[in-house]
Amino acid sequence: MIDGIREEVAIIDESDIILVRKTVREAATKFNYSLTDVTRIVTAASELARNIFLYAGSGVMRWRLLEGNGAKGMELIFEDRGPGITDLEQAFQEGYSTSGGLGLGLPGTQRLMDEMEIDTRVGVGTTVVVRKWQRRY
Amino acid sequence: MIEQRHLKGREPITGESISVIKIRDVLLVAMPPDPDDTTITILQEKVLAAIERYQVKGLVLDISAVQTLDSFFARVVAETAQMVVLMGAQTVIAGMQPSVAITATQLGLTLGGALTALNVDLALEIVSDAFQRRQRS
Numbered sequence A: 001m002i003d004g005i006r007e008e009v010a011i012i013d014e015s016d017i018i019l020v021r022k023t024v025r026e027a028a029t030k031f032n033y034s035l036t037d038v039t040r041i042v043t044a045a046s047e048l049a050r051n052i053f054l055y056a057g058s059g060v061m062r063w064r065l066l067e068g069n070g071a072k073g074m075e076l077i078f079e080d081r082g083p084g085i086t087d088l089e090q091a092f093q094e095g096y097s098t099s100g101g102l103g104l105g106l107p108g109t110q111r112l113m114d115e116m117e118i119d120t121r122v123g124v125g126t127t128v129v130v131r132k133w134q135r136r137y
Numbered sequence B: 001m002i003e004q005r006h007l008k009g010r011e012p013i014t015g016e017s018i019s020v021i022k023i024r025d026v027l028l029v030a031m032p033p034d035p036d037d038t039t040i041t042i043l044q045e046k047v048l049a050a051i052e053r054y055q056v057k058g059l060v061l062d063i064s065a066v067q068t069l070d071s072f073f074a075r076v077v078a079e080t081a082q083m084v085v086l087m088g089a090q091t092v093i094a095g096m097q098p099s100v101a102i103t104a105t106q107l108g109l110t111l112g113g114a115l116t117a118l119n120v121d122l123a124l125e126i127v128s129d130a131f132q133r134r135q136r137s
């Protein structure tokens, strides 16, 4: 179990992608991210939620706040028990898609967020963790 | 003559709808803030059907309300623009919010080189300019 989880959204239907976006937008707005950062975080969440819906069938999104070393941030965790990703390097290549997509979801999310970790096991599932730190202006 | 119709997507959370308005010989389509995948797919079909039916010379896609432009939405927009060109009309995407433009660029979206405009007024000008140029040549 991960500490400090604020909300959890089950991704089962396609409409849950919208629910993930809504949940993340509300949270990120509440925690005073700039509009551009809110848009980045929500867009990344949309990509990862859709990947779960498309490739794993179902899964869950959780989010929590991060605090430490004088920095604050938000962490989103996307977990599924789908087929896993055989070749991670290939999956992160721009334009690589097994579904006729643009192949931008994973590499684009990495650019939009400050940190991205992915743990995937073939036949077991995939967990993607992304973080965005708050800028001090 | 202005024709207006509302298409309701399967949208249980926000119940957003897409408005399709015909102004002279241009089809003006306004996207809701957070359209789901089904709404976006329906949009593509309805737009192509309307272009054929009303024999318009252009499509202006107003995305000024759109808060999240992810890889799926972008792919359908780019595809639709290409199909519209094949049908002999022109597509202009109008009113992208700055935060959305920053995010889309970072994500790696290109919209397939479709024409863009700051707002709907300028988009309508582009459509009529492009049409006149084509008439002359």
Ligand SMILES: Nc1ncnc2c1ncn2[C@@H]1O[C@H](COP(=O)(O)OP(=O)(O)OP(=O)(O)O)[C@@H](O)[C@H]1O
Pocket (backbone or CB within 6 Å): A047, A051, A052, A055, A056, A080, A082, A083, A084, A085, A091, A092, A096, A097, A098, A099, A100, A101, A102, A103, A104, A105, A106, A107, A126, B071, B072
């Ligand atoms: N949760 C997941 N489980 C299994 N496979 C995945 C998962 N997420 C991504 N993949 C695999 O990685 C590939 C690349 O993913 P990515 O999101 O970058 O592109 P895409 O989904 O194919 O297209 P786009 O996101 O641009 O619409 C996918 O085509 C899919 O094969």
Ligand SMILES: [Mg+2]
Pocket (backbone or CB within 6 Å): A047, A050, A051, A101, A104, A105, A106
């Ligand atoms: Mg994807």
